[in-house]
Amino acid sequence: MYPLLFHIGRIAIPTYGACTALALLAALAVSVREARQRGLPSQKVWNLGLIAILVTLLGGRLLLVATHLAAFRAHPFWVLGLASPAGGWIGVGGAVLGIAAAVLYALAEGLPLLRTADAAAPAFALAFAINRIGAFFGGIDWGRRTHLPWGVTYRSILAYLWYRVPLGVRLHPVQLYDAACSLLILALLLWMLRSRRHVHNGEVAGAWLFLYGLCRFFVEFFRGDLAGPVMFSHVFTLAQVLSLLAVIVGGILWLQRKPRTETVMQPVA
Numbered sequence: 001m002y003p004l005l006f007h008i009g010r011i012a013i014p015t016y017g018a019c020t021a022l023a024l025l026a027a028l029a030v031s032v033r034e035a036r037q038r039g040l041p042s043q044k045v046w047n048l049g050l051i052a053i054l055v056t057l058l059g060g061r062l063l064l065v066a067t068h069l070a071a072f073r074a075h076p077f078w079v080l081g082l083a084s085p086a087g088g089w090i091g092v093g094g095a096v097l098g099i100a101a102a103v104l105y106a107l108a109e110g111l112p113l114l115r116t117a118d119a120a121a122p123a124f125a126l127a128f129a130i131n132r133i134g135a136f137f138g139g140i141d142w143g144r145r146t147h148l149p150w151g152v153t154y155r156s157i158l159a160y161l162w163y164r165v166p167l168g169v170r171l172h173p174v175q176l177y178d179a180a181c182s183l184l185i186l187a188l189l190l191w192m193l194r195s196r197r198h199v200h201n202g203e204v205a206g207a208w209l210f211l212y213g214l215c216r217f218f219v220e221f222f223r224g225d226l227a228g229p230v231m232f233s234h235v236f237t238l239a240q241v242l243s244l245l246a247v248i249v250g251g252i253l254w255l256q257r258k259p260r261t262e263t264v265m266q267p268v269a
Helices: 015-037 042-067 069-074 076-080 088-109 113-138 157-163 174-195 203-222 238-255
Strands: 004-008 011-014
Touching (some): 004 015, 011 015, 042 113, 088 113, 113 174, 174 203
Antiparallel strands (some): 004 011
């Protein structure tokens, strides 16, 4: 595919990195728009999103440095992003730190957690879809071998060097499976927010957690980059365990029928 978007001199801009940046910007824009629709202060929601993103990125980088301290002492410039995380748990750890920082900020600013989460849910769905499309073009998180007619074959040497994707063999476009799930979920969430008169606080966020967790659990079976795969407790991957947790939490939020205690407010600038 196209792992390199473009380069300026010796500076290379990877397609996956560019799509990830676009996904984050799109998520911020959508979350602010949904915040206005739900009567939340858009500036505070914007700040919350920035805090979550920065803490996630910085936290993941610090975890990477802490677990590979000797390598970073020998190559200090790797801290700027020239090295990729070796384990998925580092990304998860960064995300946990980002979520914790966002929750603390929301509590400090008096933002209602469930209603804020509802505003952020469509943003997450859109961001995940864009990110997975970038992963497909770059070759990261590639799929298992397949003989199905819609399989994809990578031939770029950069895709192999950067992400170790097998070249010249037909693979499941697992990233597009994931992106399609997120786009369908996004359509459902927007329908819930626009068409239904009574959407309970936390219901939209719960729907996203439940549906995406369910989709991601099954999509993981088509992943080929897990090398074996590396299993969690010899049964599921770490991503599948987290997906099951998301299904449980999302189901609790989605299926609750507690009447709304807050009236719909006029959009706030």
